[in-house]
Amino acid sequence: MSKFTPRDWASHPSYLSPEYKSSRLRGVSRNLVEIDPELAELTGPAFGEEVLGPLDNDLTRNGRVNGEPLGERIIVTGRVLDENGDPVPNTLVEVWQANAAGRYVHIRDQHDAPLDPNFLGAGRCVTDENGEYRFMTIKPGAYPWGNHPNAWRPNHIHFSLFGPTIATRLVTQMYFPGDPLLDLDPIYQSVPAQSRERLVSQFSIDVTEENYALGYVFDIVLRGVNATPVEA
Amino acid sequence: MVMKQTPSQTVGPYFAYGLTAQQYHYPHSQYADGCLVTDQTQGERIRIVGRVLDGHGDVVDDAMIEIWQANAAGRFDHPNDAREARPLDPAFKGFGRFGTGTTPDNSFRFDTIKPGAIRDGVAPFISVIVFGRGIMNHAYTRLYFSDETTANAADPVLEKVPADRRNTLIATRNDTATGVEYRFDIRMQGDNETVFFDF
Ligand SMILES: [Fe+3]
Numbered sequence: 001m002s003k004f005t006p007r008d009w010a011s012h013p014s015y016l017s018p019e020y021k022s023s024r025l026r027g028v029s030r031n032l033v034e035i036d037p038e039l040a041e042l043t044g045p046a047f048g049e050e051v052l053g054p055l056d057n058d059l060t061r062n063g064r065v066n067g068e069p070l071g072e073r074i075i076v077t078g079r080v081l082d083e084n085g086d087p088v089p090n091t092l093v094e095v096w097q098a099n100a101a102g103r104y105v106h107i108r109d110q111h112d113a114p115l116d117p118n119f120l121g122a123g124r125c126v127t128d129e130n131g132e133y134r135f136m137t138i139k140p141g142a143y144p145w146g147n148h149p150n151a152w153r154p155n156h157i158h159f160s161l162f163g164p165t166i167a168t169r170l171v172t173q174m175y176f177p178g179d180p181l182l183d184l185d186p187i188y189q190s191v192p193a194q195s196r197e198r199l200v201s202q203f204s205i206d207v208t209e210e211n212y213a214l215g216y217v218f219d220i221v222l223r224g225v226n227a228t229p230v231e232a
Numbered sequence: 233m234v235m236k237q238t239p240s241q242t243v244g245p246y247f248a249y250g251l252t253a254q255q256y257h258y259p260h261s262q263y264a265d266g267c268l269v270t271d272q273t274q275g276e277r278i279r280i281v282g283r284v285l286d287g288h289g290d291v292v293d294d295a296m297i298e299i300w301q302a303n304a305a306g307r308f309d310h311p312n313d314a315r316e317a318r319p320l321d322p323a324f325k326g327f328g329r330f331g332t333g334t335t336p337d338n339s340f341r342f343d344t345i346k347p348g349a350i351r352d353g354v355a356p357f358i359s360v361i362v363f364g365r366g367i368m369n370h371a372y373t374r375l376y377f378s379d380e381t382t383a384n385a386a387d388p389v390l391e392k393v394p395a396d397r398r399n400t401l402i403a404t405r406n407d408t409a410t411g412v413e414y415r416f417d418i419r420m421q422g423d424n425e426t427v428f429f430d431f
Contacts, residue, residue: 096250
């Protein structure tokens with residue numbers, strides 16, 4: 001049976017992070033039962049370019065109705081790697097986010113900030129052979145939420161990734177450098193202190209396109225998987 | 233190890249238009265939904281229905297469930313499963329995804345087939361991944377079938393689960409007017425908390 005690295009619990013939040021209210025009744029409270037991974041865990045949905053539409057990686061275009069979305073255009077790019085530093089190619093990256101005013105298209109988002117008729121806020125792409133992905137989007141705004149008095153989520157983009165098998169599945173959030181709300185955000189703070197900065201993207205003048213959009217780099221590291229075929 | 237894992241974060245309450253857009257009627261496509269079968273798919277048609285319940289027993293209406301399973305022959309559609317003796321089914325990929333915000337009782341629903349056992353000596357099962365607002369790390373569990381009593385009793389993974397918690401992994405079969413339905417509620421906390429796995 002192939003070996004692969006375990007979920008590194010020193011890198012991930014606890015299921016019960018009481019400062020984040022919703023975790024109190026929803027976080028797993030009993031010990032996880034450890035099992036040896038077998039075929040079911042060492043396989044998973046395999047994605048390819050065929051799932052992509054032409055504008056899926058350009059959130060500044062895929063929601064247009066009658067004009068351009070408002071806000072600061074940004075490029076978000078990075079590599080998906082495993083813990084050995086090897087690229088994770090051909091894997092699906094799905095993203096969703098608020099618009100520049102901090103408002104989600106989601107019907108339950110009742111924040112009193114304007115929707116943008118030309119911005120949906122959802123996109124996806126597949127990593128290339130070097131594990132690279134790239135999105136064009138609008139910098140998301142901060143938004144208030146009901147967790148505690150005067151609670152605001154820092155600017156963030158939600159990411160969902162598969163990697164090679166269901167064991168490497170990851171859902172996370174990308175933040176922006178220098179955001180003063182990070183220190184106050186129970187979701188970001190739920191991550192062990194030594195691991196938090198891995199969620200913060202870096203500004204890059206090299207990725208920045210002159211007269212067009214600022215560039216941010218966000219590398220993502222999944223569990224290391226040995227891709228050797230397994231015997232049943 | 234030269235790199236450290238990127239920390240997990242909750243999927244949050246607003247994943248619907250990003251991950252399950254068609255199910256929630258947003259103008260964006262989605263890769264997979266609650267229907268894993270076509271007319272061509274081989275195997276016994278089943279429906280899986282369940283709810284996600286929080287520590288108070290209240291239904292979670294903003295969870296997302298993913299399932300991953302073998303085909304009727306017990307083969308996974310993935311390069312790591314190269315066992316030719318178990319044929320692939322071109323009409324079955326084995327992956328589904330469903331949010332709990334669109335059905336009247338906030339249940340998740342999958343139309344799929346009953347998987348074959350993936351090898352001798354194990355019971356058939358479906359891998360289940362739970363995401364939701366307030367769930368910091370997606371939670372892995374497994375769905376086994378109530379009408380597989382003999383196979384379940386000998387299954388090595390079920391054996392690892394404390395005997396008094398095994399029932400949380402068994403979906404209950406109901407023969408309904410619209411086909412075979414298995415009921416599988418997922419309890420995040422409480423007396424009957426579902427068994428979640430780490431591997
Ligand atoms: Fe958010």
